[in-house]
Amino acid sequence: MNNAIEIKKDTYWIGVNDRRTHIFENYWPLPKGVAYNSYVIVDEKVALIDTVERSHMDNYLDNLKEILQGRKVDYLIINHMEPDHSGSIKNLRYLYPDLTIVGNSKTFTMLQNLYGPSNNLLEVKEGSSLSLGKRSLNFYMTPMLHWPETMVTYMPKDNTLFSGDIFGAFGTLDGGIFDDQVDLDYLEEEISRYYSNIVGKYGVPAQSALKKLGGLTLEMICSTHGPIWRSHISKIIDKYDKWSKYETEEGVVIAFSSMYGHTEQMADAIGRALSAEGIKKIRIHDTSKTHPSYIINDIFRYKGVILGSPAYNGGIFPTMETLLCELECMGVKNHVLGYFGNKMWGGGAIPRFKAFAEKIKWEVVSEPNEVMGAMKPTDLEQCKAIAKAMVEKLK
Ligand SMILES: Cc1cc2nc3c(=O)[nH]c(=O)nc-3n(C[C@H](O)[C@H](O)[C@H](O)COP(=O)(O)O)c2cc1C
Ligand SMILES: [Fe+2]
Ligand SMILES: [Fe+2]
Structure with missing residues (x-):
């Protein structure tokens, strides 16, 4: 069954829910599970943004193939190398040998160390842009949020930000995937726990990232965990601002x-x-x-x-x-x-x-x-x- 959802024209969410893992990073409890979100943009070129954890790769790759209808993935954008998002890279390389992997210099060192040597690397820097045809993608570095290589990808045509773990949440997506479709009261503790547990150490980098991203027009924020933000963007940004300033x-x-x-x-x-x-x-x-x-x-x-x-x-x-x-x-x-x-x-x-x-x-x-x-x-x-x-x- 295809679980993909079109979130903007020709842009799809292809996430998976993990209700089986008890503890995230083998440490943090997951009473309500966790979602790994990945996104694919089908333009003149096809760009995949982040992947999913290895245990859920089969369904994920089936969904991807169904959307692409025989087309190939041209670019894999890696916003973050943690294996809950990079876990399917090895298989994607086998499936699409011509794939170009897009990341920054720190991404590629980690890529090599986790998954061995790769061909077709495209290194991007702060402010670099990549054209997919009708759309382009811009890249901004968000170091230590929460790894050294973390970056975000912005699609100006649709004012959409692919934010990696930033603005993420624990909890699976039980039906709805947008912030206005899910029960945010039910997820409230999972959102704050994701921040405090995973991002909490990095208040200063979070403040820098918020300043940097503050200049962008944001209609949609697509994180790698939890709901896609479109109706409550200012609410989640305000929360991040407060948390990263350690306001109590x-x-x-x-x-x-x-x-x-x-x-x-x-x-x-x-x-x-x-x-x-x-x-x-x-x-x-x-x-x-x-x-x-x-x-x-x-x-x-x-x-x-x-x-x-x-x-x-x-x-x-x-x-x-x-x-x-x-x-x-x-x-x-x-x-x-x-x-x-x-x-x-x-x-x-x-x-x-x-x-x-x-x-x-x-x-x-x-x-x-x-x-x-x-x-x-x-x-x-x-x-x-x-x-x-x-x-x-x-x-
Ligand atoms: C395994 C064990 C080790 C203990 N080590 C110490 C100790 O090093 N120094 C000390 O003054 N009391 C020690 N105690 C005594 C407890 O700290 C003390 O009984 C305290 O009142 C226990 O508080 P609780 O009722 O909240 O567990 C130890 C008790 C146990 C069971
Ligand atoms: Fe992460
Ligand atoms: Fe993550």
């Missing part, structure tokens, strides 16, 4: 680890105290149960972060360590921090939290609170003090 809302994420519930007791006490101080957006996560993907996503949203861990073999609990490493690596900015611990004899989480605060440069709102086992009345007061200090910073 009033609210607090409490992430804790706990083996026997004593550290969790402290988290709950802090949560209650925050609520008593008038904070409504409070998200409490257990790091052993909730994947960092969701915790990080909430942290991108809310300014306040309070972390707690029991002592574990002299140091911090492993799942909290994972969360701290992720946050440090992403260099998430513009937050205020409180932290607490629980222990029985010595060592513990507090020194690691202190090192984390220094590395990530978040302002610490108060002295840490460390409890021995179950909370006593004075410990409760200290938990309340962390909450109060946090609220003073937020209000």
Whole structure:
């Protein structure tokens, strides 16, 4: 069955839905799946823009052949080399041996390293243009969004931007493919999680890209994941602008680890105290149960972060360590921090939290609170003090 959809005259979406993969990049959860979008423009020349992940190649190539009705692909434009989009290149080269592969110098190094030597390479640079006949394609470099070679392709005739992963989302395309055909409320967390998890580290490159793309007239943005943007273009651009400036809302994420519930007791006490101080957006996560993907996503949203861990073999609990490493690596900015611990004899989480605060440069709102086992009345007061200090910073 042909799943291709004409999105502009002679321009087709030929994406595939992946509902089977549990984790993206073998790490990020996919509760609602993910779509890999590819596009083909049928002009005097045929240009294919990005491909799909290897596991879905068969259907994809069948769809492509059906659209082309015996014609060949002349150009394969590679906006991004990550294998979820470059996975079908090897087979495309066998199918269309005369294919010209279009990318930048960094693309070609990666192409060689992943799929071996290629003939017929056409190198493009910032502002280069390629004519397909009635249409032309212009290329703009968007380095580190989210790989060094990433670029975008703009088709001025139809004011259409093929943006690679930029403006992408987790979640399959269940019927509709345009932003006005899908349930954006249902996909909201998948859109923000895609940003925070995959693009979140690259706020500065995202700001540069937004400035660069701001000069283009945009009627349609075709990303490699998630819906095609045409009715809510300014909405998704505004979101990217806000996220990449690390703008946050009033609210607090409490992430804790706990083996026997004593550290969790402290988290709950802090949560209650925050609520008593008038904070409504409070998200409490257990790091052993909730994947960092969701915790990080909430942290991108809310300014306040309070972390707690029991002592574990002299140091911090492993799942909290994972969360701290992720946050440090992403260099998430513009937050205020409180932290607490629980222990029985010595060592513990507090020194690691202190090192984390220094590395990530978040302002610490108060002295840490460390409890021995179950909370006593004075410990409760200290938990309340962390909450109060946090609220003073937020209000
Ligand atoms: C495997 C394991 C290792 C621990 N290591 C330490 C430690 O190095 N230092 C310490 O003071 N307490 C240590 N403890 C004790 C716990 O940190 C302490 O009981 C704490 O109250 C547990 O909090 P929880 O109830 O939130 O799990 C350890 C406990 C376990 C089960
Ligand atoms: Fe990617
Ligand atoms: Fe991707």
